[in-house]
Amino acid sequence: MSIREAPRPRVGAGPSHRIGRGLALIGATVALVVPSLGAVAEDESGPAGAATEEAVVDADGSGVAEQAGTVPEVPQTTARGRYNLGLGHFDAGDYEAAAADFLASRDDAGPDPELRYRAAFNLGLSLAAQVGFGSVGNGGPAAETAAGQPDGSEGEAQSPEHVIETLRQSAAWFNDAVRLAPPEDDDARINLELVSKWILQLADQLNQGDRLQARLDRLIDDQRGLRDQVRRLLMDIAAEGAATEPVGFTTEFEALASRERVLMAEVGDVIDLATEERLHIEQTPPEQRPPEQQSRVHQLARATDYLERARQSLDDARRRLRRLEGERGHRRTDAALAELKRAREQLQDPVTVLKAVARDEQELIAHTGALAAFSDGTISLEGEIPGWLTDKHLAERQEAIGVRTGGVLSRFEAVMATDPAAVSGGDEAGMRRAVEAAEEAVPMLGEGLAAMRAAITALESGNAAAALPEQNRAIAAIAQAIELFADVKSLIELAYGTQQGIVGLLTPGEDEDQGALSADEREAVAGRLIADNQRRLERLKGLLEEEAAAATAEEQDAQSRSAVESRFELAESLRARAGDGLANLASSVDDGAVDDARANAAQTLAHLEELRRLFFSIVEHVAALLADQVETHDRTATLQAESSAAMGDEFAPAVAAVAERQSRHAQVGDALAAALAQQADAATAPAPNATGTPAASADPAAGERLAKAADEVRKAGGRMLSAATILGDGAVRATTMSPDLEPALTDQLAAMEHLENALQELVPPQQRQQQGEEPQQGDAQQARPQPGEDEQMSQRQALKRLQAIRDREAERQRRRDGQTSPEPVEKDW
Structure with a gap:
């Protein structure tokens, strides 16, 4: 038509x-x-x-063409x-x-x-x-x-990312128009749906290799934005005192419900994609599928289950919003977001999921240890134990971690059903290693799950001290399973993290409880950790040889091959020096030579840090911090819309857990900012690069970009610390009232924006172009001047501008109400 x-x-x-x-x-x-x-x-x-x-026009109207x-x-x-x-x-x-x-x-x-x-x-x-x-x-x-x-x-080529970002801004303003549209006017709603479809089609072209994952990422971002809009609407309603009868906000509710309907249709498209891929794989008999396909079928089935739940939650949220039930609508939008994230987790590789599980378990161990210390009198306070630190809360968190661990275990069991010898072609050696690793991981994760169940039983009976060793047993099993699948980078990261722990054991800080571990206990723990790192470095030698051979074979010219060989030779040299340092460290610990042990531990840590720099980009760490901050923001937003009365005894513990996460983000941000500042100084220094990495002279602007990125990350760390302080205060007050966490959410959003700006500095436009698809018309793309970073408005910035306009409108309405309602009108006729 x-x-x-x-x-x-x-x-x-x-x-x-x-x-x-x-x-x-x-x-x-x-x-x-x-x-x-x-x-x-x-x-x-x-x-x-x-x-x-009045318009400024001529009398005959010729003022406008x-x-x-x-x-x-x-x-x-x-x-x-x-x-x-x-x-x-x-x-x-x-x-x-x-x-x-x-x-x-x-x-x-x-x-x-x-x-x-x-x-x-x-x-x-x-x-x-x-x-x-x-x-x-x-x-x-x-x-x-x-x-x-x-x-x-006549159109000129534009980067797909820029096109999608601009269309997202267009969708945001059409969404605003839907809210303001007159009755029976559906033009804005139809346009919103059209632009959303264009975004999906372009993004699919850009992510042809992983359409399902890319669509889920976009759905999660869109649902997160809609959830935040519902929360802000609830704040506006509360400010107007219209919580019981929000009839005056009907158009806003209708606009949000309309957007939720669009997202519900998109979830249906993702379900269709997952089902289509699963049915395609299932055409091959199970015994003939490679391990990755066997695991993929299981992943898709579990992801589809969570997507179906998310679609139902979206439908519930849409109905609640149409009925002007703001609080219930927010709970359903938040539930849908959580289910979409769980669906995405099913599609991630099992090692990534296990790493996240290990981080959560480590945090849980810290809280369980604190509760046990309070209970047996090791830690004494003038007041009572923090109200949020309860056995019930810790048991529920342990249960959630166990469910996620069980999901990974079921994936490994599915891989074990594959016979690599029956699969022809491909990397049969790699398939065999994957199956063997899965076979070894299954009993480890089974032992970890059994330990988690024992910890839950102990916590439910009020015995945190008995739960602590079970939790330590669980995280040890998870770490062993992760290590089975570790590549070069993962193995280096594990060794580096463990070595930091060894240095901490041998060099306790002034604020650390000296009585927590005796000297003999410290020696025993350090010995076990040293042995673990020695084993890792031995395994790393073989992995470096394999990766070096593969990387050298991929290079076409002799100069590139020589550079790759030099890089791996340096890596092997650093690995060997770290191994020698660990041997000296073990001897010093056995002899009780504390000063020598500390020196050897620090020297080994320095070698591992140099090795880590060869294979890790700081961009990865900044991106990981941004992902963690987004997750913490989601948890905070959930708590802001809830109340202490609705969540009961679980409200204060949840706020405290989020506060601790936020505090860790601030610490990581400060460390990254310092590392970036050091790299900026090194990039501008005239001294030659001695680590084997590319020289700074290859990019004269590298130092400036690194300095800008360091400044952005430093600003992000400041906003993270502010958010952590607000959340910490809220955790204390949450035992008696519902604290306002909106200022923390504002700080978190600002921190996320600063981290995004840092990533833009660390990955310049030319590099982003090379990492993406090659343009269809390269010459035209190079000839066309690209808009500056300051001229481009990100989706979050566009939404902030839109929200600022709405806030001003609400303020004008409040002023008008305040001016007109109190004054009586006197009839003078």
């Missing part, structure tokens, strides 16, 4: 100017809608109740004037200028509902048009069109 094009809206010559209908982008949906523009003129009067302003392609020359500074100026820019094809005018008009619209709606609508349309979508005769991306390349023949 096509829409007949109507005359463009323009400023009239009468006493007031007219606001034209939003440049509607509507059409029938078959596979992908091909939209057409339509505009109809409204009547000459402004919206009822709105303050109408009558033909498309020309822009009024007279400056128009009022909100309606900026809107009409934006229409002129849109007709002229200057979509960036149009977007700027529509944004200014939306920002200054004040109490003009029609202008707010049309400005938001046309801003979404202008953003879509900037990347080649939404103009007349140009619909969604055709199947043969490359991502980032508009359909128009």
